[in-house]
Amino acid sequence: MKIHPFHLIAPAVLVLASACSTVQPPTTLLTQAQERVRQAESVGAEESAPLVLREAQQYLSEAEKSMQKEHFEEARPLLEKSLISSELAIARTGSQKAQKAAEEIEKNLDLLRREAAPGANRTSNLYQ
Amino acid sequence: MKILTAVCIMIPMLWLAGCATTPNQNSRINELQQQINELDSGPDGKQYAPIAVREAQESLDKLKNFKGKDEQYEHQVFLTEKRIEIAREMVTQKQAEETVATAELRRKDILLDAAQQESAQARNLAATMAGRAQELERQVTDLQAEETERGLVLTLGAVLFETSKANLQSGAQRTVQKVADFLNQYPERNILIEGFTDSQGGDDYNHQLSEDRAKAVRDELVKNGVDAGRIDIHGYGEQYPVASNDNAAGRQQNRRVEIVISKENGADVSDRTSMR
Known part of the structure; x- marks a missing residue:
């Protein structure tokens, strides 16, 4: 029996078609991912976590393209990736802000420790 | 028709092969578990970000019991890695916030310490002066x-x-x-x-x-x-x-x-x- 290319393609097409037809567009997830990217931008991730933020933005734009082509199965993991990348960007921004504050405090305490040491010259007004 | 049957059998077989956990995946899971364990508690045994750590652990647990396609497995690895990173940032943030929160207490400690050292120094000085006065008296008598x-x-x-x-x-x-x-x-x-x-x-x-x-x-x-x-x-x-x-x-x-x-x-x- 002669092998017709159709014999190979048909099952694959069938599998794909059945997958597509049952998948609902992940619209809620899309909204969430878009909001999360905006949130990351608004807390200052552009400065504190630029690489992760870019990742989140790229996954989101790929997901949006897939949605337009109605490749919902493809869009879902992309949206999940975007969402979690945004979360990381937000977490990293928060942690960097806290670390900066802690460093500042640590510096002040060091200064105080040096000034409070007996015999030290007191020049600044850390004693209020 | 034989070939179509063969193809239909082979697809699920390939699928199954993808599901089986390979040694490579095992070492990856171990590595991620290791990272979570290191996060789990600070040096003092204190948990700084228990929720974020638990979420990372749950994500990894899904990976351990994973049954699905290779690409889905990779996706879950991606999510787990990100969850671990998030937990790590949370732990760092909480530790830094603790530093800030305890700063006032430490500031007072430093001042208290300094005050104590100063009063000890003042006492020493007074004792020295008293000693010198006595010495002077003794010398005057001597001479x-x-x-x-x-x-x-x-x-x-x-x-x-x-x-x-x-x-x-x-x-x-x-x-x-x-x-x-x-x-x-x-x-x-x-x-x-x-x-x-x-x-x-x-x-x-x-x-x-x-x-x-x-x-x-x-x-x-x-x-x-x-x-x-x-x-x-x-x-x-x-x-x-x-x-x-x-x-x-x-x-x-x-x-x-x-x-x-x-x-x-x-x-x-x-x-x-x-x-x-």
Whole structure:
């Protein structure tokens, strides 16, 4: 029996078609991912976590393209990736802000420790 | 049709092969588990971000029991790695926030410490001063000094000098050195050295001799580190006798050098002539 290319393609097409037809567009997830990217931008991730933020933005734009082509199965993991990348960007921004504050405090305490040491010259007004 | 059947069988087979956990995946899971374990608690056993850590663990647990396609597995790995990173950031943030929150407490600790050290230092200083006052008293007694209106007067007896000579005898040098040590402890006080003789010999000669003796004591003091600028000298000859010149014992008492130390820091010792 002669092998017709159709014999190979048909099952694959069938599998794909059945997958597509049952998948609902992940619209809620899309909204969430878009909001999360905006949130990351608004807390200052552009400065504190630029690489992760870019990742989140790229996954989101790929997901949006897939949605337009109605490749919902493809869009879902992309949206999940975007969402979690945004979360990381937000977490990293928060942690960097806290670390900066802690460093500042640590510096002040060091200064105080040096000034409070007996015999030290007191020049600044850390004693209020 | 045979081929179609074969293809239909092979697809699920490939699928299953993808599901089976390979050694490679196992080592990856172990690695991620290791990372989570390191996050789980701080050095003091304290959990800084328990929720984020639990979420990372749940994500990894899904991976451990994963049944699905290779690409879905990779996706879950991606999510788990990100969850671990998020948890790590949360832990760092909480630790930093703790540093900030405890800063006020630590600031007070530092000040309290400093205050305690300072009061200890003040006590030491007071003790040192008291010790020095006592030492001064003891030395004054030692040198047979006398408190007068003009200041502290030390009398160096005539035994320090040979008759008609102005140079100090060797035994006298130790006495003068003691005086010098005493003076060096009170560098702000000025000194007047007064020389006296007995009534034997002419006035001019006695005057010169008394001055020479005063100078000899001054030079010895300077040799022992006393600043020459603090010292004035005066020769009085046979004036101001302290005993009768009629007998040898009295005359010996009259041959003397007196060192007067000012009462106040920086003040000059007043002259005898200006006193009365």
